[in-house]
Amino acid sequence: MSTDLKKGAWNVDEDQKLITYINRYGLSRSGKSCRLRWMNYLRPNVKKGNFSEEEEEIILVSHSELGNRWSAIAARLSGRSDNDVKNHWHSHLKKRASEQNLVSGATTKNNVNSLPTFETENIEDIQQPANHINDFLESHFSFEEHNFTSSCTPTTNDQQSEHISDYHDIGSPGTIDDLRYFWDQLCPLENLERINNHMDHVTSAHSFIDSNNYLGSYNFYNDNDYDSSILEAW
DNA sequence: AACCTTGGCAACCGCCTCCGG
DNA sequence: TCCGGAGGCGGTTGCCAAGGT
Incomplete structure (x- = not known):
């Protein structure tokens, strides 16, 4: 749909036009039904x-x-x-x-819903393993943190898609061996799902509970392969 | 010819998000 | 900040035509 469509409150003139249309053509359809018909069938260039x-x-x-x-x-x-x-x-x-x-x-590949999830609603239940992950990451990898609510929070599904795609576009700084080692350490922890079939795609972004009980994501890199230019470009 | 099955398409439903008041 | 309404989206259903028995 065109992005220059007017939003906001209806004015009197617009109300009158709508009333005229309804009175003239007797259309008894919901707004949602009208939209669907327009989007799927009537809009230009469909x-x-x-x-x-x-x-x-x-x-x-x-x-x-x-x-x-x-x-x-x-x-x-x-x-x-x-x-x-x-x-x-x-x-x-x-x-x-x-x-x-x-x-x-x-x-499982690009869908953020497939990222590791926690099966509990109690943040304390997963705090301990989360801290373990943090310790492990800090001791083995160089990483930078990205909060979903700042740089990683998309405002629409399309933006979300583009953003996740961007992760793949910049490539995976870590090696497969790094990831295998990482997951071997991680997998004994309950509630975390191993996505070993798609390791090449999970290199850059994973969500964890950080030390402030905040759900964020880490990008982790092997020290030897770390290339600061990648982050700068990002 | 009548009935049944299948495939294709349009529309509906319910949930979630966004936005304006 | 909260709340209600509308929009957006994916899942699902319903209808109808075509083909098979």
Whole structure:
């Protein structure tokens, strides 16, 4: 939708226009229903018809990166709605993706929801292992901290996606051996999930409870491989 | 011809987030 | 700061046409 759409309170003139439209055409639809119809069918430049091979390829690759974030995937296509992409996936591409083994990474690779999670609501229950992690990290890695509420907090899902993608774009300063060592130390701790199938993608960002009981993320680097220019560029 | 199954698409539902008052 | 309404999103359902039995 166009970004220059007016927001805020309605004025009298706009109210009168809306009343006129409703009186004239007798439309008895909810706002949500109207929006859906507009977004999926009536808006300018909406593309209908068969998906091209190129579009399908974009969907397949995007889904392997983003998971079921249909609006983000649709944003990579010109004129396709999220609903169209979603329907096409379920009716055409899902089977093909599974055959090509493109599905599994979707929910664990770039999806922030797949980051290690804690199964408790009591912060004290995980404080001890969190401190252990901090000690371990500080003794073995050079790292800098990023709080989700500052540099790492996206304001929209799309920004979130872009941000996570940025992590991958700058590359992984640590080595696989570093990560393997790290996870070998980490995994005995309960409540933490090992994502060993996607180590190359979890190098830069993981969430932990820091010493101030704050949920943040660390970027950790092996001392020998640490390159300050990467952070400066970031 | 009648019924059943399947696939494709449009729309609805419910949850979450955002924003304005 | 809080609260309510609207928007955004993904999951799910419903409808209909086409094909099979």
